[in-house]
Amino acid sequence: MNAEEIRKDFPILQQEINGHPLVYLDSAATSQKPRPVIETLRRYYESDNANVHRGVHTLGSRATEAYELAREKVARFIHAPSPEQIVFTRGTTESLNMVAYGYARLKLKEGDEIVLTPAEHHSNLIPWQQVARFTGAKLKYIPLQPDGTIRLEDARSVIGPNTRLVAMAHVSNVLGTIHPVREIAALAHANGAVMVVDGAQSVPHMPVDVQELDCDFLAFSGHKMCGPTGIGVLYGKRALLEEMEPTYFGGEMIDVVELYEATWKEPPWKFEGGTPIIAGAIGLGAAVDYLTQIGMDEIRAHDRRLAAYALEKLSSIPEIEVYGPRQGTDRGGLVTFNLQGVHPHDVSTVLDAEGIAIRAGHHCAQPLMRWLGVTATARASFYLYNTEADIDRLASALQTAKEFFQHAIG
Amino acid sequence: MQLDDLYRQVIMDHYQRPRNLGELEHGTVTVDLRNPSCGDEIRLQLLVEDGVVKDVRFRGAGCSISMSSASMMTEAIKGKPVDEALRLSHTFRAMIRGEDVDTEPLGDLEALQGVSKFPARVKCATLAWQALERAVGSDEDASR
Numbered sequence: 001m002n003a004e005e006i007r008k009d010f011p012i013l014q015q016e017i018n019g020h021p022l023v024y025l026d027s028a029a030t031s032q033k034p035r036p037v038i039e040t041l042r043r044y045y046e047s048d049n050a051n052v053h054r055g056v057h058t059l060g061s062r063a064t065e066a067y068e069l070a071r072e073k074v075a076r077f078i079h080a081p082s083p084e085q086i087v088f089t090r091g092t093t094e095s096l097n098m099v100a101y102g103y104a105r106l107k108l109k110e111g112d113e114i115v116l117t118p119a120e121h122h123s124n125l126i127p128w129q130q131v132a133r134f135t136g137a138k139l140k141y142i143p144l145q146p147d148g149t150i151r152l153e154d155a156r157s158v159i160g161p162n163t164r165l166v167a168m169a170h171v172s173n174v175l176g177t178i179h180p181v182r183e184i185a186a187l188a189h190a191n192g193a194v195m196v197v198d199g200a201q202s203v204p205h206m207p208v209d210v211q212e213l214d215c216d217f218l219a220f221s222g223h224k225m226c227g228p229t230g231i232g233v234l235y236g237k238r239a240l241l242e243e244m245e246p247t248y249f250g251g252e253m254i255d256v257v258e259l260y261e262a263t264w265k266e267p268p269w270k271f272e273g274g275t276p277i278i279a280g281a282i283g284l285g286a287a288v289d290y291l292t293q294i295g296m297d298e299i300r301a302h303d304r305r306l307a308a309y310a311l312e313k314l315s316s317i318p319e320i321e322v323y324g325p326r327q328g329t330d331r332g333g334l335v336t337f338n339l340q341g342v343h344p345h346d347v348s349t350v351l352d353a354e355g356i357a358i359r360a361g362h363h364c365a366q367p368l369m370r371w372l373g374v375t376a377t378a379r380a381s382f383y384l385y386n387t388e389a390d391i392d393r394l395a396s397a398l399q400t401a402k403e404f405f406q407h408a409i410g
Numbered sequence: 411m412q413l414d415d416l417y418r419q420v421i422m423d424h425y426q427r428p429r430n431l432g433e434l435e436h437g438t439v440t441v442d443l444r445n446p447s448c449g450d451e452i453r454l455q456l457l458v459e460d461g462v463v464k465d466v467r468f469r470g471a472g473c474s475i476s477m478s479s480a481s482m483m484t485e486a487i488k489g490k491p492v493d494e495a496l497r498l499s500h501t502f503r504a505m506i507r508g509e510d511v512d513t514e515p516l517g518d519l520e521a522l523q524g525v526s527k528f529p530a531r532v533k534c535a536t537l538a539w540q541a542l543e544r545a546v547g548s549d550e551d552a553s554r
Contacts, residue, residue: 345473349530361448408417
């Protein structure tokens, strides 16, 4: 895989920001879009746009076919047994909320336990807090090791016969930790619990096989994997999707409607009330094609190489503290850090002046920030279009930031 | 975009040596405010007597812009009548929005004028002022 060549597919990267060529290191927040995805959206709107699953005109058939083809592509991408197990949603947050409201809230009761880690993104934390609030179930946490990893022995002691649901990020959006979700899913199942995986940071970056992980639900977002914003996915095991209730109601999702009651379509359509995110799904299909053509193993290897290189470069600046797994431990393609004595917002502003985009803040993980003992951090995250040269630019701009603030502070 | 426009010496001085840092033993009003999008937080305490800000303290965690703005604000409003402090707040916000205002009454705070060219940092600069407006019951953001 040649990142220099891949960069050419991304029009947005061919620009200068504040007089410097753009270095985009915020793909964990949202990825950039390659030309084939942008072209697919344009083509769809220019020649196929119509509503789906209704009407008998030609455009309607084309749009429906393209929409359902996207579902098949996504199913193949995560090795789902069938396309009917792919629900199109607005994103990871909506996918997780659908499981919380349409499944957990109806199935859990007082005395049941939901197991999480303190490293979860707010979107994989607050829905479960709500479930606990409404059902009387209790939240329990698998503790983190000092490097942010979790140990299976700790998971074994937290997950027990009262556990009904375990929810966990596959890859942490802050620490880059890769959680052993396959082993945790086995533990959950041994105790009769369902396993919900937040794949927002894993599905875009590594091969993910839902049958191999044996997870019950998997949630992820299209916009972090070269697709458009506003489209996401909920994968579920067939029996669970059948048990799960829709969370909103209206057109498209119904079977028979009477004056006083109605019945629903089969999954996944019963979860897709209203006009679905047609263009978004088709765009995601194009993104899946694009990533598949490059190869998820290749992308994973590239991310891993960049993360190791960034870790090495940043660790060589004594004023920089890096969080998460140390060098040599496998991690996702991101590095979270702080520059001593300089707030991450200030770091980010200085980097932006050099054309470098990073994320600064609490990364939607306030409990994890508290665990780290900081209020905010800076994060550089990588994707297939980043190169070692981008990381060299980052390291050199961090030197500039350090000197600038040392001088400014005097 | 010039970094020196943003990070003026006086800002870094207040960031490094914040004035009126701490707690008031006999404060009349306390406001805790955070910027949920970035995690910056501030606790502002006022001692208001006869419509005058007799004393003021703050504590907080945040970037150089939010903390220096808080520090300079406390200096600017201490000893001032509440309505004058509020007028100052309106002038400050107008300056940060990039409007053409007389910055004379703002004193050192004029140093934060550069923030108007950094839209992502406007919320940092106005956090303390929002706390002030809330403390005296005139929250511009809340009434919008």
